[in-house]
Amino acid sequence: MIDKVKERVKALLTSGEIRGFLGLSNKYGNTGPHLFCDPADLDGLVVGDWQDPGDARYTLNKQLIHLARNYPDDRFGVLVRGCDERGLKVLYTWNQLNPEKVVPVGIACPQALAEACECPKPYPDEPVAGEKTEGCPAESVARMDALNVAGRFDEWLKEFSKCIKCYGCRDVCPMCFCKECTLEDDTLVGSGGIPPEIPMFHLTRAVHMVGRCIDCGLCNEACPADIPLRTLYKKAADIIDEEFHYRPGQELYAKSPFNILMQPSETG
């Protein structure tokens, strides 16, 4: 898989089509994000399979936003999986990235990773490497839905009570690009002290993920308390899909329900 990715990136760098490629590299004995600017450096390029497939995925789209804000005239390549591509579509729609300045290099995820993520579409539209595999159903949501309302609420309160309020779910999120965050607005959610307000802190974030969350699962992986946030956001996304027929990242430039609700003609 990696040879095809390297070949594509080498061609992009050599032709001058991109100024740099944001990917992953094995360095200092670990895997982390790296900007490749020289085709000769591509030996270190990896796709983030450390011990298991995709267990060293990073928020490359977030780093891409940092580069784009500082170098808006330059074009960058970026390593994307299915989730990252959904992220790019939403970030283009919200004008956080310019599609003319981004060249995605896509890889399809193996079945094992797709199942672990319960990913609805574990591949980008045009992968340069990897085989497209089937999307997987969200069994974690079904398990929660099987409980009655009181049982479900108890379960979530139990999960939220583990929170150490590190804000890691927000900090790692590639879709959290706001300059001002509601989670730091004292009129809505108490800041500067622990424990967090339960369930207000988590439900506020869940509401803000509506129309945004592209189901990459990086919040789950960043949570030191192992709170299954992804399940919560998957459920919120299901409700929005049922009510508004919208799922973030499925379609480029599709309007989020928040935009629809704020149409002046409808609010009078």
Next chain:
Amino acid sequence: MDYRTVLTTCTYCGCGCNFYLEVLDGQIIDTIPCKTHPVNEGKLCIKGWNVHEFVQSPRRLTRPLIRKDGVLTETTWDEALDCTALKLKEIKEAHGSDSIAFLTSAKVTNEENYLLQKFARAGVGTNSVDHCARL
């Protein structure tokens, strides 16, 4: 354009979490927890997540200070160490070794903590050594 991701160890406590500092043109702009490091496995506490904000804070002390005539004044390390040694000797001679206590830090290495307790016991002659992680 100079963009780097530099792996380093958190200085906030003794756990040893690892993260990448995202450095763009010499400015640290973000912290990215390292997913493959065995200590933190891609997770951080709130302090670790915000390391990039304090490193470049203009309020950070970058030189030793001595209070002269009631005013904190920047000085050299030589003068600061001489002054500290002199004062410690004066206090020890006037009031005895146990009039002095040492408070070490969770933000330094094990070896540095060892050195400080050694200095307290062998150099100054007191067992009054404590650590901020116990507070």
